[in-house]
Amino acid sequence: MPVFNFVSYLIGYVIILVEGDSPEKFINLALGNGVVLWDITSIGKDRLLVKVRLSAVRTLRQVARKTHCRFWIQKRMGIPFLYLRIKRRKSMALGIVIFVLGLYFLSSFVWFIEVTGNRHYSSAEVLGVAAEAGLKQGVLKKQLKPKIIEKVIQECLPDISWVGVTVKGTKVVVETVEKTQVKKEKNENHAHVIAKKTGIVKEILVINGQAVVREEDTVVPGQILISGTPEQGQSAGEAKKPLYVHAKGIVSARVWYNGYGEAYLKEKGQRYTGRTATRLILKIGFKELRINPSGIPFTKYKKEVTRKILPSWRSFKPPVELIKQKYYELENYESVLSREEARQKARQKAWAKVKKQIPEQAGIIRQETEEIAGKQEELVRIRILVETKEDIGLEKTF
């Protein structure tokens, strides 16, 4: 029916008023002649309002004559009549055309330019460079070459590491990312070298300053290793004015790390089987429509829900929402390990923990693994002790 109505609108239709002794006969004969009638309404005795396509009106005249009915056209609808009406009002039609063309014409220019992300440079500076590259208000969008503008801005403003020029309707957004300035090292400041870890000092190499600790000394975090205020005692005769320097040096020390891991001989738990199922739900208002109507095929599962919501406009939230539910199947498992396997597993865990603490440049000198005897027979506990040699010095200004 919607298609029929649409076609009728395209080719035009009329509402006619049929009057006669028996309008039913009129309808029947019209049907017999292949005329399609719709929306027949009775208005009083032997008077009908009928909708009929424009092309059938000629046939209806014959039908009316044969059935002794008369009809008048009440209303003309559809494109052909609309066209006639527009033809009569030429200036209005022209206005519509001018409006549409004007809208199209005006939307082909750049009217707004927005600069985002700039901190160091002012927006005016960026806009100035952009104007030289051909991006200014009132410029044709077609003539805009974002790639070239990006390049020019980047060349002219060296502190910008990335520029993105995007056209959004009549607005151009210039996105900038500025280089983060690396803070200059406070070289001229005075500094000590302090310990960052507990350990036993193995070697001290002083580049600047004066060593305060000696080899085989145990140091704690925060302790000064190389002082930035060398004592003036050595250079005798000079004034006792303290001399401040920026202490520098490498202090190697032995550092110990601990790691602990345990493993049960019998393990119970849940794990993924790798099988998944997804369910799509379209939520309209409060109603939830399942798109692929299948149940959850798993007995044990983990659910993951993602929602896709249309962007809201002001306080209006679109009532349509797409919910995607993903199910991951879980299964119970129980594994029995031999004592040796459990030991290995615990060792791996312990080692992983140790490894996290050790810096990359540290050299491992010694490594000890010990099993801790526990009361629980089904539990294996492993402790790993690692000794490393590493630089524990840290420059700290004062």
Next chain:
Amino acid sequence: MNRRDMAKHLKQKVSEVLELPGDIVLDLPKVTLIGDVKAFIENHRGILEYTTSRVRIYTTAGELTVHGDKLRIRSIVLEEICIEGEIKGIILNKDG
């Protein structure tokens, strides 16, 4: 039993044996009622009377009368009539 009745009887049998719907083989009307708002009558033979409170339709099975209020014929083609309004009753009158 005259020839016409024989033919009808035969058709009925055929439709039963082949499980074909009666409205096609026997050319009988088929009425579909949607609540009290819409009625479709297929296989009609023309309108006998139409007012806002009553629509009488001629069919091969007799005269079909639709009673109601604010009735209007939504669409009418050779095969089907669609009646809209507040339908109160549909009566099939064999003698008609």
